[in-house]
Amino acid sequence: MSSRLRAALTPYALIFPGGLWLAIFFVVPTVVMLSLSLQSGDVVSGYAFTFNWHSYVDGITTYHDQIVRSVIYGLAATLIQIVVGFPVAYWIAFRGGRRKSVYLFLLLLPFLVSFVLRTISWQFFLSDNGLLLGPLKSLGLLPQDFHILATSVAVVCGLAYNYLPFMVLPMYVALERIDPRLLEAAQDLYAGRTQTFLRVVLPLSLPGVFAGVLMTFVPATSDYVNASVLGGTSNTMIGNVIQNQFLVNQDYPVASALSFTLMALLLAGIYAYARVLGTEDVLEVAAR
Amino acid sequence: MTETQAGTGADVAAAPTSQTVPAIELDNVVKEYTSHGEVVRAVKGVSLTITEGEFFSLLGPSGCGKTTSMRMIAGFEDPTGGVVRLHGEDVTGVPPNRRDVNMVFQSYALFPHMNVWDNIAFGLKRKKVADAEIRRRVGETLEVVDLLGREKRRPKEMSGGQQQRVALARALVNRPRALLLDEPLGALDLKLRQHMQIELKRIQREVGITFVYVTHDQGEALTMSDRIAVMNDGLVEQLADPREIYERPATKFVAGFIGTSNLLGGTVQEVAGDTAVLALGAGDRVVIPRGGTVAAGDAVDLTVRPEKITISREQPAGDVSVVRGTVSEVVYLGTYNSYMVVLADGAEITVFEQNAHDSSTTAERGDTVWLSWQPRHSFVLR
Ligand SMILES: Nc1ncnc2c1ncn2[C@@H]1O[C@H](COP(=O)(O)OP(=O)(O)O)[C@@H](O)[C@H]1O
Numbered sequence A: 001m002s003s004r005l006r007a008a009l010t011p012y013a014l015i016f017p018g019g020l021w022l023a024i025f026f027v028v029p030t031v032v033m034l035s036l037s038l039q040s041g042d043v044v045s046g047y048a049f050t051f052n053w054h055s056y057v058d059g060i061t062t063y064h065d066q067i068v069r070s071v072i073y074g075l076a077a078t079l080i081q082i083v084v085g086f087p088v089a090y091w092i093a094f095r096g097g098r099r100k101s102v103y104l105f106l107l108l109l110p111f112l113v114s115f116v117l118r119t120i121s122w123q124f125f126l127s128d129n130g131l132l133l134g135p136l137k138s139l140g141l142l143p144q145d146f147h148i149l150a151t152s153v154a155v156v157c158g159l160a161y162n163y164l165p166f167m168v169l170p171m172y173v174a175l176e177r178i179d180p181r182l183l184e185a186a187q188d189l190y191a192g193r194t195q196t197f198l199r200v201v202l203p204l205s206l207p208g209v210f211a212g213v214l215m216t217f218v219p220a221t222s223d224y225v226n227a228s229v230l231g232g233t234s235n236t237m238i239g240n241v242i243q244n245q246f247l248v249n250q251d252y253p254v255a256s257a258l259s260f261t262l263m264a265l266l267l268a269g270i271y272a273y274a275r276v277l278g279t280e281d282v283l284e285v286a287a288r
Numbered sequence B: 001m002t003e004t005q006a007g008t009g010a011d012v013a014a015a016p017t018s019q020t021v022p023a024i025e026l027d028n029v030v031k032e033y034t035s036h037g038e039v040v041r042a043v044k045g046v047s048l049t050i051t052e053g054e055f056f057s058l059l060g061p062s063g064c065g066k067t068t069s070m071r072m073i074a075g076f077e078d079p080t081g082g083v084v085r086l087h088g089e090d091v092t093g094v095p096p097n098r099r100d101v102n103m104v105f106q107s108y109a110l111f112p113h114m115n116v117w118d119n120i121a122f123g124l125k126r127k128k129v130a131d132a133e134i135r136r137r138v139g140e141t142l143e144v145v146d147l148l149g150r151e152k153r154r155p156k157e158m159s160g161g162q163q164q165r166v167a168l169a170r171a172l173v174n175r176p177r178a179l180l181l182d183e184p185l186g187a188l189d190l191k192l193r194q195h196m197q198i199e200l201k202r203i204q205r206e207v208g209i210t211f212v213y214v215t216h217d218q219g220e221a222l223t224m225s226d227r228i229a230v231m232n233d234g235l236v237e238q239l240a241d242p243r244e245i246y247e248r249p250a251t252k253f254v255a256g257f258i259g260t261s262n263l264l265g266g267t268v269q270e271v272a273g274d275t276a277v278l279a280l281g282a283g284d285r286v287v288i289p290r291g292g293t294v295a296a297g298d299a300v301d302l303t304v305r306p307e308k309i310t311i312s313r314e315q316p317a318g319d320v321s322v323v324r325g326t327v328s329e330v331v332y333l334g335t336y337n338s339y340m341v342v343l344a345d346g347a348e349i350t351v352f353e354q355n356a357h358d359s360s361t362t363a364e365r366g367d368t369v370w371l372s373w374q375p376r377h378s379f380v381l382r
């Protein structure tokens, strides 16, 4: 083989394993699911491909509330993560000194425990007479019938907590890359602390915030563990419905149709978001 | 010399006119850093006075404390001891954004998310200057640094030289009372650097702002500055104009750092009025000026610049200092020849000879030659 040919083939050789992996474990199941969502029949007599759109119509009309709730919970959790995560990322990036990696490790430490276990421990923590509410109630600071568990607050808090590192890490990377001399330059050019933050730090950290939002909003919106462990019966998200349809009712067409509805929704959201916010112009506007 | 007129801060401040109030004063300034539990004395007691409108350079090798001194003027560091005064006012504790000086950073530190225009307008916007005035001044400054028509570019879309000029414009547009430049040309290639040296000098003349220029490049400092402070190991070794620094280096360090110089060790034989006689290691006896500062028996070093020495194959006559040696190396350098001559005691002397007449050299390798110079061109260092 000539060296030129080999050089031309190298990139393909390098993406081959990953490409194959994606083809087998992502493209094939997606196509299968897409076909499932358009089939009709039932689990006993079997399903047949009939271009049956009704699963979509039925799914959306029946579970409209859960879809809207999922998006709202996802947005709320993402917002909380930005507010909670930014100061953490900022502090580690600018004040972490030589212990930056230690702090990052501490941030990730809880995530070495399984997702489900973490959520269940939150269940204990938030339970009506648990670690948080128990002492407050016995001190008389809260009424006896006060509860957090099985409310939307519990679900959103759980979501925000469980995906926090995916928000903090990209924000940290963006903040860490800011040359400290830029902050000095801003100060030298008559900007006080607030102006330096608003005109330089914040705009330059936005790419990290964008990435963090993408990485947390999508999984938070389609999550079902938090809602089922912390949410009770009145706060179910679309993820719970899909899980239920697949694994309990075995209504594969409706479950698949709901999955694709959610996917389409998220893709449209991401596309609009990237068009509006993901460009360099935004940084410039933010710095004005 | 101007640094003697400072007086005390208090009485200068009482009568502030541009003649008597120096732009910048460092008064016995010390800066210590603690890193890894160890105290580093970056600046060990620097006093200097920079006059309004002056092109002042801090020159010295890497690590001698130039940047630290500049950062104390800009306000990024507070001195551990001593006082920094800007226009007569003690600025200890005043943050950088409240000091009427601007800095041009070595790596430019341009805001990557802003175009050239917004970079330059940054300071004026923070000072809440009216929009029309901002437009006028940014436009004017773009013209001064020759960047008209590039205002919509991002820094990363520009060459190093252009970025350098944006950095300069971003500081100049604020019309600070002093501009601090930390090795601003360090990242440019030689040609561009020489071009920018001339440009900087032109701009400084045009705007009439005090420039404090940090560099480790002696050529740059000599060509551009009105006055130079040569720094070494946290201290100022000499503060004078470029000619004085070159012709009369005050210390061995300055003599060695600026240009090429020859150091000859010897012992003072006799002092006669204004001159003295020095016996060199090789046995030659030479006359030195300023005999009053030495006493018989002192061991001193004599220095002479290579271009002040005449090389000849016959013993020169007249009232000159003469030594004998053997040529160990001849290098043809176009506009001049450089000789390395070894004296009897092993001391080496470099001699430059202008190529004024023809391309043949006066002496060849291995020749015995006489080197001579006017006594007033040599001086004693301790
Ligand atoms: N922030 C700092 N912490 C510890 N030591 C420093 C710091 N800044 C400078 N130094 C030390 O102070 C000395 C002078 O540094 P600097 O002023 O940057 O020199 P120059 O600009 O002349 O190269 C150096 O030895 C340097 O290592």
Ligand SMILES: [Mg+2]
Pocket (backbone or CB within 6 Å): B063, B066, B067, B068
């Ligand atoms: Mg430096």
